[in-house]
Amino acid sequence: MVNSHILNGAENGAVGQAGSSGPDSTLQSLDSPALAQDLPFIEERQSALEKPGQQRNLKHRLLHGGLLWLSQHLPMKNQVLFYTIRDDGKLEGNAAALYPYIKGKKVIAARRLPHPKKYEYQMMLEIMRSRVIVTDDYCRYLRNFPLRKDQKVIQLWHACGAFKKFGRFGTNLREEVDLATHAQYSLVSVSGEAVRDVYADAFGISRDKVRALGDPRTDLFFDGKKQEKIRDSVYRRYPQLKGKRVVLYAPTFRGKTDQERGTFTPKADFKRLSESLPSDMVFLIRPHPIMKKTVLDENLPNILEVRDFSTNDLMFVSDLMVTDYSSVIFEYSLLRKPVLFFCYDFDTYERGFYLRYPEDLPGDVLRTQEELAARLNSAEWDKMGEGYDEFVKRYMSACDGHSSERIAGLINRYMAQGR
Numbered sequence: 001m002v003n004s005h006i007l008n009g010a011e012n013g014a015v016g017q018a019g020s021s022g023p024d025s026t027l028q029s030l031d032s033p034a035l036a037q038d039l040p041f042i043e044e045r046q047s048a049l050e051k052p053g054q055q056r057n058l059k060h061r062l063l064h065g066g067l068l069w070l071s072q073h074l075p076m077k078n079q080v081l082f083y084t085i086r087d088d089g090k091l092e093g094n095a096a097a098l099y100p101y102i103k104g105k106k107v108i109a110a111r112r113l114p115h116p117k118k119y120e121y122q123m124m125l126e127i128m129r130s131r132v133i134v135t136d137d138y139c140r141y142l143r144n145f146p147l148r149k150d151q152k153v154i155q156l157w158h159a160c161g162a163f164k165k166f167g168r169f170g171t172n173l174r175e176e177v178d179l180a181t182h183a184q185y186s187l188v189s190v191s192g193e194a195v196r197d198v199y200a201d202a203f204g205i206s207r208d209k210v211r212a213l214g215d216p217r218t219d220l221f222f223d224g225k226k227q228e229k230i231r232d233s234v235y236r237r238y239p240q241l242k243g244k245r246v247v248l249y250a251p252t253f254r255g256k257t258d259q260e261r262g263t264f265t266p267k268a269d270f271k272r273l274s275e276s277l278p279s280d281m282v283f284l285i286r287p288h289p290i291m292k293k294t295v296l297d298e299n300l301p302n303i304l305e306v307r308d309f310s311t312n313d314l315m316f317v318s319d320l321m322v323t324d325y326s327s328v329i330f331e332y333s334l335l336r337k338p339v340l341f342f343c344y345d346f347d348t349y350e351r352g353f354y355l356r357y358p359e360d361l362p363g364d365v366l367r368t369q370e371e372l373a374a375r376l377n378s379a380e381w382d383k384m385g386e387g388y389d390e391f392v393k394r395y396m397s398a399c400d401g402h403s404s405e406r407i408a409g410l411i412n413r414y415m416a417q418g419r
Contacts, residue, residue: 022213022214022398022400022402022406023193023212023213023214023397023398023400023406024193024211024212024213024398024406027211027213027410029410029413029414030132030152030186030187030410030411030413030414031414031417034206034208034209035152035186035187035208035209036149036186037146037147037149037151037184037186038206039146039149041183042146042183042184043146045176045179045180045183045204046143046144046145046146046180046183048176048179048180049143049176049177049180064144067124067144067145068145068146070125070128070145071128071145071146071147071148072146072148074125074128074129075129076128076129076130076131076148076150076151077105077129077130077131078104078105078131078415078418078419079104079105079106079107079129079130079131079132080102080104080105080106080107080130080131080132080133080134080411080415081106081107081109081126081127081130081132081133081134082095082099082106082107082108082109082110082134082135083109083110083123083127083133083134083135083139084109084110084135084136084137085111085112085113085137085138086110086112086136086137086158086289087110087112088110088111088112089110089111090108090110091108091110091136092136092310093136093156093158093217093312094136094156094157094158094215094216094217095134095135095136095156095216096217097216097217097219097220097403097404098134098156098216098404098407098408100404101404101405101407101408101412102408102411102412102415103408103412103415103416104412104415104419107126107130109123109126120141123141124141124144124145127139127141127142127147128145128147130151131150131151131152131414131415131418132151132152132153132154132411132414132415133151133152133153133154134153134154134156134411135153135154135155135156136155136156136157136158137157137158138181139153139181140181142180142181142182142183142184143177143180143181146184147184152186152187152411152414153184153185153186153187154185154186154187154188154189154407154411155182155185155187155188155189155203156189156215156216156407157188157189157190157199157215159327159330160191160215160218160327160330160331160395160396160399161191161192161195161327161329161330161395161396162195162198162199162354162355162395163325163326163327163329163330163353163354163355164252164325164327164351164352164353164354165202165351165352165353165354166202167182167199167201167202167203167204168202168203168204169202169352170202170351170352172256172257178204179203179204182203182204182205183204183205185203185205185209186209187209187211187410188200188203188205188209188210188211189211189212189213189214189215189403189407190210190211190212190213190215190398191212191214191215191218191330191395191396191397191398191399192212192394192395192396192397192398192399193212193397193398194394194395194397195212195354195395196210196211196212197210198354212397212398213398213403213406213407214398214399214400214402214403214406214407215331215398215399215403216403216404216407217312217331218331218334218396218399218401218403219399219401219402219403219404220312221331221334221335221399221401222334222400222401223401227316230313230316231316231317233309233313234309234313234314234316234317235317237308237309238304238306240282241282241284241317243280244280244281244282245278245280245281245282245319245320245381246281246282246284246317246318246319246320247281247282247283247284247318247319247320247321247322247376248284248286248311248314248315248318248320248321248322249283249284249285249286249321249322249323249342250286250287250288250311250321250322250323250326250328251266251285251287251288251291251323251324251326251342252288252323252324252325252326253288253290253291254345254349258290261290261291262290262291262292262293263292263293264291264293265287265291265293265294265295266295266324266344267344267345268342268344268369269369270283270285270295270296270300270303271298271300272369273303273369273372273373274300274301274302274303276373276376276377277302277303277373277376277377278376278377281302281376282302282303282304283302283303283304284303284304284306284314284318285303285304285305285306286305286306286307286309286310286311286314287305287307288326311328312328312331315328315331315332315335315337316335318337319337319338319382320337320338320339320340320381320382321337321338321339321340322339322340322341322342322372323339323340323341323342324341324342324343325343325349325351325353329361329362329363330395330396331396331399333362333388333391333392333395333396334392334396334399336384336388336392338363338382338383338384338385339361339362339363339385340363340364340366340372340375341358341361341363341364341365341366342366342369342372343365343366343367344367344368344369346365346367360387360391361385361391362384362385362387362388362391362392363384363385364383364385
């Protein structure tokens with residue numbers, strides 16, 4: 001493809017064939033009956049997109065018919081398509097971690113929404129002719145036509161565990177649209193056995209298609225050498241962090257529309273917080289990527305807003321995390337570092353949770369900035385929450401440093417059949 005956001009990967013990518021050991025090791029092949037396409041189910045979901053009594057015009061009918069024909073007759077390539085809307089021109093998170101382990105032909109399609117019409121048509125064609133599609137978010141094009149029975153869709157999702165409501169329970173889309181988007185998944189990999197039911201329900205798919213194979217990006221949390229390299233990179237860019245107690249503040253967005261989420265900033269008086277912090281403490285603010293508006297409106301000596309490193313990267317230089325309703329707590333828990341929850345809007349927060357809030361959290365909930373400042377100045381500033389180990393065991397049991405290998409092993413074996 002010619003679009004600048006489509007990058008062709010090299011043949012014979014990095015090795016990483018998975019063995020059969022580890023979480024959910026009973027799943028040996030993407031050809032498993034449990035992962036087979038359910039065409040009547042998919043057709044039912046896609047048909048439900050048409051509102052009762054809706055009349056398509058001639059142009060629309062011809063276009064739809066053409067897509068259906070192409071989806072079944074376009075020559076298929078033995079390639080793995082990595083599709084994401086989370087960044088432009090590159091993969092992040094789970095997709096980026098998995099990519100080096102996939103052998104053979106790989107294609108990256110990475111572009112934030114909205115997509116221009118030309119790109120939409122290009123993407124539909126690329127999906128139609130890819131034997132395996134890997135995505136980490138919504139792939140809207142999967143609503144438009146049924147794939148062939150030997151095509152596979154792997155959903156990595158972009159969050160660990162199950163915190164805020166998502167899928168059909170946490171979207172701006174009509175439920176029919178949301179369900180049609182998820183209907184063609186062959187495999188959804190999750191961080192632990194305990195959250196399989198949650199993902200199946202959120203996506204409206206069979207529990208058999210949701211497997212506890214782990215989240216690829218958490219492999220880094222078991223690799224000390226890579227973590228050390230990341231720490232060195234952060235310290236080179238921000239030498240003022242060395243020798244300090246580092247508090248990582250990772251707030252999530254609010255609002256229902258992209259505009260509301262992009263302009264959201266947390267309600268905090270950071271100048272006053274700066275004046276209250278201990279002299280050996282630095283407060284790092286790493287907003288959710290969708291939050292585009294600058295959080296800090298002035299330079300402060302001990303508070304930094306950092307966007308040139310990911311939240312995961314900054315975890316390795318931190319001593320404590322402060323968040324609110326963000327799923328970053330799941331991978332952070334793998335480091336066995338303390339977490340605090342600064343939830344000034346708990347009474348009005350509308351998203352809803354899968355876990356019991358605050359009973360299931362691995363740390364204390366603070367409702368005011370005064371409580372936060374007092375905690376950071378106390379002797380118990382880094383106290384571990386009760387039930388921390390149980391939290392990790394429940395939500396992150398499949399994350400053991402080998403998630404990428406397990407998932408890539410399934411894909412590589414399946415792709416080898418088509419050579």
